[in-house]
Amino acid sequence: MIEIKPSIVEDFTFRGRRFYLKRDDLIHPLFSGNKARKFHYFFDKDLTSYQKIISHGSSQSNAMFSLSQLAKLKKLEFDYYCSHLSSYVRDNPHGNYKMALKNGMNIYEGEPPQIFKDNELFVPEGGYFKEAEYGIKILANEIEQWVKDNSKKIDIFLPSGTGTTALYLQKNLKDIKVYTTCCVGDSEYLKKEFFGLCGDELQHPIILNTPKKYHFAKLYKEFYEIYKELKIAGVEFDMLYDPKGWITLDIHKNSFQNDIMYIHQGGILGNITMLKRYERKYN
Ligand SMILES: *Cc1c(COP(=O)(O)O)cnc(C)c1O
Numbered sequence: 588m589i590e591i592k593p594s595i596v597e598d599f600t601f602r603g604r605r606f607y608l609k610r611d612d613l614i615h616p617l618f619s620g621n622k623a624r625k626f627h628y629f630f631d632k633d634l635t636s637y638q639k640i641i642s643h644g645s646s647q648s649n650a651m652f653s654l655s656q657l658a659k660l661k662k663l664e665f666d667y668y669c670s671h672l673s674s675y676v677r678d679n680p681h682g683n684y685k686m687a688l689k690n691g692m693n694i695y696e697g698e699p700p701q702i703f704k705d706n707e708l709f710v711p712e713g714g715y716f717k718e719a720e721y722g723i724k725i726l727a728n729e730i731e732q733w734v735k736d737n738s739k740k741i742d743i744f745l746p747s748g749t750g751t752t753a754l755y756l757q758k759n760l761k762d763i764k765v766y767t768t769c770c771v772g773d774s775e776y777l778k779k780e781f782f783g784l785c786g787d788e789l790q791h792p793i794i795l796n797t798p799k800k801y802h803f804a805k806l807y808k809e810f811y812e813i814y815k816e817l818k819i820a821g822v823e824f825d826m827l828y829d830p831k832g833w834i835t836l837d838i839h840k841n842s843f844q845n846d847i848m849y850i851h852q853g854g855i856l857g858n859i860t861m862l863k864r865y866e867r868k869y870n
Pocket residue numbers: 620621622649650713746747748749750751752753825828829852853854
């Protein structure tokens with residue numbers, strides 16, 4: 588059985604500035620990052636009344652891999668729907684997709700069902716749901732404990748997809764400010780996502796923007812460059828969210844009053860696919 592233990596906090600120096608890194612990527616090799624936090628609720632829950640987990644999203648999603656792992660641990664079937672599955676991915680499985688298949692995932696091309704039986708557990712795309720608060724509250728408690736033990740004043744930063752992690756962190760951290768940036772849609776989209784989970788705007792994180800617009804999962808030379816620079820500085824980060832995160836931090840570096848704690852949300856397994864694409868384009 589996997590144990591979800593508190594993640595460590597490390598010092599990390601990048602471009603001459605000190606950060607604290609909350610290493611959620613190191614929680615466990617098979618169940619880590621913010622998906623481990625989002626699905627912690629199911630991890631602790633008795634799921635024996637269910638026969639299968641059903642979800643949907645992209646064929647390289649970190650949530651897909653984490654759910655395949657959860658299903659395996661809980662001895663459930665796992666059906667996953669991709670609106671589009673390229674023949675390249677189908678014929679050359681790698682990264683999250685390959686590992687999820689290994690865990691017994693049943694893959695379907697098309698839209699997910701709309702109605703579910705009592706023994707089917709549906710998980711929305713990317714883990715955008717209220718059950719995610721359970722595990723993210725545990726993360727918030729770990730951070731508060733660390734701040735107390737080390738007598739620090741910090742601001743938190745993490746990049747967002749659906750915004751679930753940033754939102755529930757801010758909601759559960761009373762005296763610490765949470766900053767984020769949007770990686771999937773624009774800030775209007777992210778704001779809507781926040782409201783979908785919490786109607787009280789005072790509990791929403793602060794969204795920071797970049798002058799340039801980036802589209803999710805597209806390749807940008809500056810993303811590849813900062814990914815490599817971070818790796819040389821000592822830590823590998825995900826290539827979909829974190830490059831935008833660090834670029835945003837760099838642009839806004841003078842607007843923070845305190846030291847920054849950056850939440851490392853995992854996702855390294857997905858880099859295999861992205862690295863192949865980047866190497867083909869830029870090397
Ligand atoms: C899923 C994921 C995100 C986005 O998390 P949200 O809670 O949807 O904002 C960010 N980084 C990594 C590495 C992820 O896997």
